[in-house]
Amino acid sequence: MNKLAGTLREAIIACGLSDGMTVSFHHHLRDGDQALNQVMAEIAGLGIKGLRLEASSLFAAHAPLIEHINHGVVTSIGTGYMAGPLARAVSEGFLAEPVRFRTHGGRPAAMARGTARVDVAFIAAPAADPCGNLSGIKGPAACGSLGYAMTDARYAGKVVALTDHLLPYPLFPASISEEQVDFVVRLPSIGDPQGIVSGTTRMTRDPVALAIARLAAQAIEHSALLKDGFSFQTGAGGASLAVTQFLKPIMRRLNVKGSFGLGGITGYLVEMLAEGYFDTLLDVQCFDLKAVESIRDNPRHQEISAARYASPLAKSAAVDALDAVVLGALEIDTDFNVNVHVDSNGVIAGGSGGHADAAAGAKLALVAAPLFRARLPIIVDKVRCVSTPGDTVDALITQRGIAVNPRRPELEDRLKRAGLPVFPIGKIKEIAEGYTGIPTPIEPKGKVVGEVEYRDGRVIDVIRAIR
Amino acid sequence: MIRSLLFVPGNSPAMLQNADIHRADALILDLEDAVAAKEKDSARALVKRAIMALRFGGLPLIIRVNPPGSPYLEDDLSAMVPLAPNYVMPTKVAGAEDIRKISARIAEIEAAHGMKAGSVGLVPLIESALGVENAFLIASSDSRVQGMLLGAEDLAFDLGAPRSKAGQEILYARGRIVVAARAAGISAYDTPFTDVNDAAGLEADALFARSLGFDGKAAISPRHVEAINQAFSPTEAEIRYAREVMAAIQKGEEAGLGVVSLHGKMVDKPIVERAQRVLAAALQPGLEGEDE
Numbered sequence: 001m002n003k004l005a006g007t008l009r010e011a012i013i014a015c016g017l018s019d020g021m022t023v024s025f026h027h028h029l030r031d032g033d034q035a036l037n038q039v040m041a042e043i044a045g046l047g048i049k050g051l052r053l054e055a056s057s058l059f060a061a062h063a064p065l066i067e068h069i070n071h072g073v074v075t076s077i078g079t080g081y082m083a084g085p086l087a088r089a090v091s092e093g094f095l096a097e098p099v100r101f102r103t104h105g106g107r108p109a110a111m112a113r114g115t116a117r118v119d120v121a122f123i124a125a126p127a128a129d130p131c132g133n134l135s136g137i138k139g140p141a142a143c144g145s146l147g148y149a150m151t152d153a154r155y156a157g158k159v160v161a162l163t164d165h166l167l168p169y170p171l172f173p174a175s176i177s178e179e180q181v182d183f184v185v186r187l188p189s190i191g192d193p194q195g196i197v198s199g200t201t202r203m204t205r206d207p208v209a210l211a212i213a214r215l216a217a218q219a220i221e222h223s224a225l226l227k228d229g230f231s232f233q234t235g236a237g238g239a240s241l242a243v244t245q246f247l248k249p250i251m252r253r254l255n256v257k258g259s260f261g262l263g264g265i266t267g268y269l270v271e272m273l274a275e276g277y278f279d280t281l282l283d284v285q286c287f288d289l290k291a292v293e294s295i296r297d298n299p300r301h302q303e304i305s306a307a308r309y310a311s312p313l314a315k316s317a318a319v320d321a322l323d324a325v326v327l328g329a330l331e332i333d334t335d336f337n338v339n340v341h342v343d344s345n346g347v348i349a350g351g352s353g354g355h356a357d358a359a360a361g362a363k364l365a366l367v368a369a370p371l372f373r374a375r376l377p378i379i380v381d382k383v384r385c386v387s388t389p390g391d392t393v394d395a396l397i398t399q400r401g402i403a404v405n406p407r408r409p410e411l412e413d414r415l416k417r418a419g420l421p422v423f424p425i426g427k428i429k430e431i432a433e434g435y436t437g438i439p440t441p442i443e444p445k446g447k448v449v450g451e452v453e454y455r456d457g458r459v460i461d462v463i464r465a466i467r
Numbered sequence: 468m469i470r471s472l473l474f475v476p477g478n479s480p481a482m483l484q485n486a487d488i489h490r491a492d493a494l495i496l497d498l499e500d501a502v503a504a505k506e507k508d509s510a511r512a513l514v515k516r517a518i519m520a521l522r523f524g525g526l527p528l529i530i531r532v533n534p535p536g537s538p539y540l541e542d543d544l545s546a547m548v549p550l551a552p553n554y555v556m557p558t559k560v561a562g563a564e565d566i567r568k569i570s571a572r573i574a575e576i577e578a579a580h581g582m583k584a585g586s587v588g589l590v591p592l593i594e595s596a597l598g599v600e601n602a603f604l605i606a607s608s609d610s611r612v613q614g615m616l617l618g619a620e621d622l623a624f625d626l627g628a629p630r631s632k633a634g635q636e637i638l639y640a641r642g643r644i645v646v647a648a649r650a651a652g653i654s655a656y657d658t659p660f661t662d663v664n665d666a667a668g669l670e671a672d673a674l675f676a677r678s679l680g681f682d683g684k685a686a687i688s689p690r691h692v693e694a695i696n697q698a699f700s701p702t703e704a705e706i707r708y709a710r711e712v713m714a715a716i717q718k719g720e721e722a723g724l725g726v727v728s729l730h731g732k733m734v735d736k737p738i739v740e741r742a743q744r745v746l747a748a749a750l751q752p753g754l755e756g757e758d759e
Contacts, residue, residue, distance in 0.1 A: 205664075207689035211488045214693075399488045435484055435521075 002130045003184045008042045008162070011183040012120075015158040017043065020050045021119040024156060026149035027057035027081075028124070028136060028285065032195025035124035035162045037064045038187060044073045052076045054118055056107060056148040056306070057353065060084025061195060069095055078116055080104050081351035090449050091347045093465035099348075099450045101341065101463075104148070104284070105310025105317065105357035106455040111155040112313045115457060121156030123149045123176065124190040128163035132181025133174035136286075136303075137296040139165025141191035144286025144295045145265075146175040150305035153180040164190045175303055201266040201288040203245055204238050208370050208399050212239040215420070216326055216368045216397040217246035222418035223364050223411060225323040226256055232278075233263040233325040233358055236287045239368040239397075240326040244268040251277050262318050263309070263325075263354060265301070270294040273301060282318050284309040284354075310357035312455045319354070319361025327355055329369045329396075331383045334425050336390030336405045338367055339383035341452060344376050346444035346466050352387045357455055359392040364411070368397045376439055377432035379425060384443070386461040387452060396425060403428050468748055469493045469527065470683040470699035471692045472616070472656055476501035477510035483517045487524035489689035490696060494523060497531045498543050499558050507539050511546050518550045527553040529590055534559035535568065544569070548576040548587055556616065560591040562601045563608035570609045585611060590656070594618030595625045599640045606651035614654035616685055617644050620661070632668055634675075645680040657684040660691060673698035701745040709742035709749075 005011035017023070023043070025036045036055065041064070043051065049072045056079070058065070063085040068074045078100040082090065090099055102110055110116035125146070127138035134153075136146040141164060153159050153176045160183045161176075170178075204210065216239065220226055232247070234240045245268065251258065258278040261269040265283040267290030273281050274294075281301045286292045294301045310319045319325075330349065331339040338359075343349040359365040369378050379396070394411060396403045403425035404412035416422045423431075446465025454460045473491035475482050477498045486494050496517075502510040518528065530547045532555055533539035547555065557569050566589065573587050589611040593599055599622065606615055619637045620630060628636035641657065648655035657676035660669045673684050673695050684695045701709070715734055719727035727734045 205690070207489060208485050210690060211485075399485060 003132050003181065004130050005160075005183045005185050008039065008185045008187065009046065011160045011185045012039075012042060012046060014183060015120045015160060017048060017120050019048055022052040022054055022117055024054040024118040024121040024152045025056070026123060026146070026152060027055065027059070028143040028146055028148060029141060029191035029196045030143075031059040031061045032141070032192040033059065033061050033124065033190075034192060035122065035187070035190045036062055039122045039162070040065065040068050040073065044068055044071065049073055050075045052078070054078045054107075054116055056104065057081035057351070058083070058086055062086055066094065076100075078102060079351065080107060081353050082348055083350055087348040091342075091463075091466050093446055093449055093467065095449065098448045098462070100453055101351050101450055102453045103310065103352040103356045103455045104306055104354040105312060105319065106453060106457070108151040108155075108305070108307035108311040109313040109455060110453070110457065111151060112307075112311070113457065118152060118156040120158045120160060121152035123152060123159060123161050123181075125161045125163045125176070126190070127165045127167055127171060128161050128184050129167050129169040129171035129178075130184055131169050131178040132159070132161050132176075132184050133169070133171040133178050134161055134163075134176040134181065135171055135174055137292065138167070139163070141165070141189070141193060141196060142292055143191070143196050144292040145283045145303045147284035147304055147309060148306045150176060151307060158182045160185060162187050162190055164188060197286060197288050197292060201236060201241065201268065203268070204242050206238065209239040210242055211399045212368050212370065212397055213242035214246045215399075215402060216243045216366050217250055218418070218420055219366060219395060219397060219402055219415055220247060220324050220364065221250045221254070222414050222420065223324065224414060225364055226250065226254065228257050230256055230258040231260045231262060231321060231323045232258060233261065233319075233322055233362070235326065235328050236264055236266055237328055239370070240328050241266060241268065243326045243368065244272065248272060248277060260318075262322055263358065265291040265295070267291060270301070273298065282309070310354055310361065310455070312360075317361065319357050322358065322362040324364040324366065325358040325362040326366045326368050327359060327388070329367045329378060331378055331380050332367055332369065332393075332396055333380050333383045333390070334429065336393040336396065336425070337383045337386045338388040338390070338393060339385045340387045341385040341450065342463055345442055346384055346464070348450060348463060352452075356388040356392070359388045360455065365392060365394050366397055367393055367395070371398045371400055371428070371432040372436050375436050377429065377436050379429040379432055380441070385452060385463055389454070389460065396428070398428055400431055401428055468682070469614070469654065469656070471695040472529065472683060472685040473689060473692055474501070474531075474659065474685060474687050477514040478502045478506050480513065483513065484521065487521075487526055489692045491526065491686065491689075491692045492683065492696070493527040493529055493553075495529045495531050495556060495685065498539070498547075499531045499533050507533070507542075511542065515546055515550060518552070529554040529556050531556040531558060531592070535565050541572075544572055545576060548573050549580045549582070551582060552587060554588040554590045554613065556590045556592055558592045559595060559598075559621070560593060560605055561595055561597040563604040566591060566605055566608040566612060570611050573611070587611065588613045590614040590616055592616045592618045593640075593644060594621035596622070599643050602644050602647035603650055606647045606653050612651070612653060614656055614682070615644055615648050616656040617641060617658045619658035632662065632665075632672075634672065641676065641679050641681070649680065654682040655680065657681040659685040659687045661687060663688040663690060666694065670694050670698065701749050705745050706749045709745040712738060712742035713746070
């Protein structure tokens with residue numbers, strides 16, 4: 001059955017999209033995404049108003065949403081992550097309703113529960129056939145895994161695929177199959193490859209980040225988890241990514257053969273897969289070109305859905321089988337609660353993504369962060385926003401030592417016996433404040449502009465407008 | 468034992484505040500080439516504050532001061548010596564007279580501040596043809612001198628030789644400095660490797676320097692410290708052999724033997740002394756359980 005719509009507008013009309021409905025988008029094209037803006041412009045042109053937007057993440061590229069909010073086209077947003085001008089606008093109280101921040105695993109759970117309903121999912125597909133078999137590994141906007149989009153395809157009332165690379169039926173291998181897709185629309189371009197994957201993920205050269213990463217790798221070495229069958233996840237930024245660089249020689253020295261690498265996948269994990277350090281990679285999102293090439297060419301590099309990655313309602317999820325994860329933090333407090341939502345001025349600067357999911361699932365959740373950024377210590381008495389509850393965080397790694405959560409005395413004992421620099425978190429906070437002094441906290445007092453929904457559906461914190 | 472000496476620009480607060488986390492055995496707080504002429508005063512003030520406020524993890528501190536004849540040396544010495552750094556690093560040192568002058572000035576400052584005479588040591592930087600030719604005279608010129616560092620960039624320029632990664636142009640100077648240092652009973656430190664992104668080149672260069680007899684090597688990037696520490700630490704095989712030597716000696720003594728052999732080779736005095744040195748070095752903190 002040919003599902004090709006003549007135009008994007010025809011597809012939107014055929015879906016029956018009307019005022020007050022919910023539309024969804026995935027973020028595999030990241031900051032290179034051009035699909036969301038084209039769709040929203042078309043919807044605005046049709047005069048449809050009062051829409052709810054469910055986007056797995058929103059980037060600087062999505063700044064045109066500010067205009068659509070201004071004109072009442074979009075009146076509420078649910079997302080896992082938000083950055084750029086839109087995040088700034090939301091922090092200034094631009095949107096009437098609070099943004100619902102979910103985790104990457106919480107999003108499919110909310111859709112399964114029915115608390116996040118989607119009327120029409122718009123799925124940017126780097127390759128598609130006329131019946132709606134979709135792939136992320138081919139075409140000019142190839143992004144690799146389509147893990148987050150699988151959720152939208154499964155739960156949305158109507159599914160519109162958008163592609164700039166139409167292939168003959170039946171496209172193979174398909175990540176999303178024709179049984180879930182209603183319409184296929186051809187667009188001149190769905191994304192700018194420059195912004196989709198960052199080319200090569202560059203290992204940080206910041207010596208402080210490297211010192212933190214080395215210590216984190218040593219903590220993993222002495223956690224009793226680094227043995228055959230070891231599984232590992234890391235963020236793509238700064239110190240967390242650099243942990244892989246230090247973990248590899250340790251695995252070689254101890255002759256450890258890992259089981260799987262999980263999460264957003266970078267070239268470094270691809271390299272470790274190719275060199276036999278891991279049996280397989282479970283990939284919900286490719287972060288660079290090497291990851292895209294690997295998921296295309298290496299059958300050991302598997303694509304997984306957001307639900308399989310991290311949904312707490314899945315019958316089982318990969319994060320629950322995870323040994324160790326290294327996460328970042330904008331702030332962490334003395335109860336080990338982590339903030340990855342707002343910056344030191346209280347402005348929205350991200351979101352959980354898979355942070356809270358991986359912390360909850362992994363046997364060892366490490367937060368790796370510098371003792372201070374600019375002149376502000378990252379350890380505070382109370383975080384401005386709880387993104388990840390402290391009872392799921394096992395230790396903080398800084399350049400001047402490790403603080404182990406008092407809930408993990410046996411871990412503290414192991415790391416101390418290994419001769420690693422372990423201190424109470426209050427002591428590390430004091431060290432930081434010895435350099436910076438104690439800053440006066442900035443506490444936004446405006447209306448609630450964001451609600452942080454934990455993976456189980458509870459709202460665990462709110463974000464307030466900065467003015 | 469100092470294996471790695473990390474250069475820290477004296478005008479960089481960010482680098483100063485984290486200088487002690489990179490596992491270097493000593494820090495060289497630089498007031499010379501890293502600092503532009505118009506920033507000399509502010510760098511001096513910053514380094515002074517940093518030494519007073521930060522403990523640098525108790526690491527030995529070496530202050531690299533501006534060369535004799537520059538308008539900055541006197542200010543450098545009078546600001547830094549009262550802070551009781553472990554060492555001052557005089558630059559562009561050409562002969563023993565340079566050292567004697569600096570040592571005399573340091574002695575005056577020590578006395579004026581009620582410091583123990585001779586408490587501030589010297590690690591001169593040898594970076595000219597004349598300096599290399601006078602290396603032994605410099606090394607033995609003053610009891611403050613406890614080590615020498617080769618500065619290959621300026622030296623190659625002075626020699627009129629292109630600077631290369633292989634470093635054949637500094638081979639003679641390296642050998643000369645090690646011999647002079649040993650003859651004077653002080654330590655010899657090798658020039659930094661300047662390509663911060665060439666890890667393999669760094670490792671080869673550090674191992675080569677060690678093979679010539681250097682005790683350690685300077686680093687211009689924190690990312691070089693780990694490889695330098697590795698290169699100048701005894702290998703597992705060396706430690707194992709040293710333990711075997713000491714065990715064989717003990718056994719021989721117990722059996723009342725005058726001559727002991729190990730793996731068919733006679734164990735003589737230099738072998739024993741080398742084994743003792745290796746085992747002493749192996750006791751350095753941080754050697755156990757380090758990454759590759």
